[in-house]
Amino acid sequence: MVFCCRITIESAADQSKKFFDAASSIEIEKTWRKFTNTAVLQLPKGVYYQVGNTMFAMESIKELFKTGDLIKIELGYNRELKTEFQGYIARIQPTIPVEFHCENEMYKMKRNNVSIHIEDATVRQILQAAAPGYEIECADEIYGDFSMAETTSAKVFDELKKKAGLYTFFRGKRLICGLQYSDDKLPTVIPQFEFGKNIIDNSLQYIAPEDCKLKIYGKSIQRDGSVIVYDRGDEGGDIERWNQDETTKEQLKINIDRRYDNAKTKGGYAGTVTSFGFPVVEHGQTIRVLDPGIYEKRDSMHYVDEVKISVSASGGYRRVSTVGKFVTEKKLLK
Known part of the structure; x- marks a missing residue:
């Protein structure tokens, strides 16, 4: 497979567009746990950019690009490009190579x-x-x-x-x-990652039930419009939300406590899976991890909490997916 990329920077002042098909390095981070998705792009000093059908040598960074300019980064193989990042240039570091620090729509x-x-x-x-x-x-x-x-x-x-x-x-x-795991516009196909095939590296570790972190927020709306709330759990872990209409605070507490105690009896994996650029994975999607090894068989599905994408001359096009909440319900594999 031959790596390809296309970087489009659109001026916020006059909407003119400049295109690049090369970069020294690209680092992208996307997650629901933080407000902002980010990208750091390095362009070599001698890079050429395209305007329309004409190529130009990049000379003055200050004249060409400004903070607030729109940026889109598309990556792929064999001329098949996928949009990995869209946002704005938040800061320009005039180093060699020049470095663009970018943020998604949260920039505004x-x-x-x-x-x-x-x-x-x-x-x-x-x-x-x-x-x-x-x-x-x-x-x-x-x-x-x-x-x-x-x-x-x-x-x-x-x-x-x-x-x-x-x-x-x-x-x-x-x-x-509030819909980090239930975005119905994400692809329904579950990407599969298998040891010995498309997993380059991993840091997966089994987490015992007593060490799994979970926080459940419960809410009940009463007939008079008042709201009863109750939450239980650990900060920094998985989030669940329960809404039950016209439930007393005592019953809401019983239901949430029962759900929490039941969830804490189940363990799961935590860590990261490093793969090639394809298949594309976004946070909130479900991935399946397969290990057909003779001594240890592993077949588990997880929601993805974070995706880090890197492009460099030494490492190529890589994707690191941080696995999150263990998926227990059955899903259709395509």
């Missing part, structure tokens, strides 16, 4: 100004006020009274995470909240 959410005051707000209403104009997909929940003045959208998202355990992130221009 850190630099705007919003004020939100909503009584009995739903999560959707909060997001619509914080990020007007964006396609929003979110958990269908009532949050309650919400008030933040003279702040940024990113700080609003942080408040949702702290108070309700709702993680907010972008996929392209879609703003997603």
Whole structure:
């Protein structure tokens, strides 16, 4: 397979586009656990760029590129390109090679100004006020009274995470909240990774049930509109959300405690799987790990929490997938 890439940088001032088909190195990080997906791109000093059908030698970085310019990174093999990153140039490091530090759509959410005051707000209403104009997909929940003045959208998202355990992130221009493992627009095909075939390296370790971290947020909406909440679990682990209408606080606590105690009896794997650039994997997808070894057989499915992509002359095109929550329900393999 022959590696190929296409980097498109569009001027925020006049929408003119410049294209590159080479880079010294590329590092991309994508995860639902952080608000922002990032990319670091290094371009050699003597690189040529294309405008229309004409090639030019890159001379002055300051004249060609500015912070806020749009960037798209496409990677692949044998002329089959997949978009791995879209966002904005957040910072330009004038080193040799020149280094572009890029952020996805969250770049704009850190630099705007919003004020939100909503009584009995739903999560959707909060997001619509914080990020007007964006396609929003979110958990269908009532949050309650919400008030933040003279702040940024990113700080609003942080408040949702702290108070309700709702993680907010972008996929392209879609703003997603609380649906890290249930995005129905992700590919349904489950990528398979098998030891001895397409797994280059791994750091998978079995985690005993008592060491698995899980936090469950429970909520019950009463007939009068009031909201009862109860949560139990460990910070820094998997997040689950339970909504039960017209349940007493005592019953909600019993249900959440039962679910938590049952989940803590199941172990699973944690760590990373390093593979080639293809198959493409995005965070939130399910992957299947197969080990046909004689002495140790492993066949498990996991949600992916984070993906790191690297391109370099020495390492080639690589993808490191961090496996997260163990998938216990049966899924169709294609």
